[in-house]
Amino acid sequence: MISVMNRIPVNPEFAQDFEERFKDRAALVDGMDGFVAFRLLRPTKPEDPYIVMTFWESQAHFEAWTQSDEFKEGHARAGRLPREAFLGHPKIEVMEIIQEAVAGQILGSAS
């Protein structure tokens, strides 16, 4: 399994607008092949970036989503935020999940 995180530096004055975009998000990612989970993380320090965290069965599944109409549609309104809503460029990190623990569940390690 992999996690792809997109760190988005949002101008604190636009934090509410940014969050509004996600409230009625397209939810098309949820049905994609290989999709595992999505989390939107709000920074507790306003100067830190928001993180859009996704989990996928594989990098190929994630890449297929980024090239799909569902990705395009899921971001259709993102461009309507003004340029000053962002304080820099988003940073994308692709990570392999090598171990995990979830309360109440027994999980193994990935090789």
Ligand code: HEM
């Ligand atoms: C790099 C430029 C990107 C920006 C500025 C951006 C910003 C946004 C915004 C504002 C939305 C809310 C929906 C909308 O406004 O239409 C959204 C949706 C979303 N973004 Fe991005 N995004 C970018 C790329 C990515 C990437 C590379 C990922 C991979 C982790 C990602 C993950 C998501 C997910 C999972 C949703 C929800 C889509 C759905 O519900 O189907 N975004 N993004």
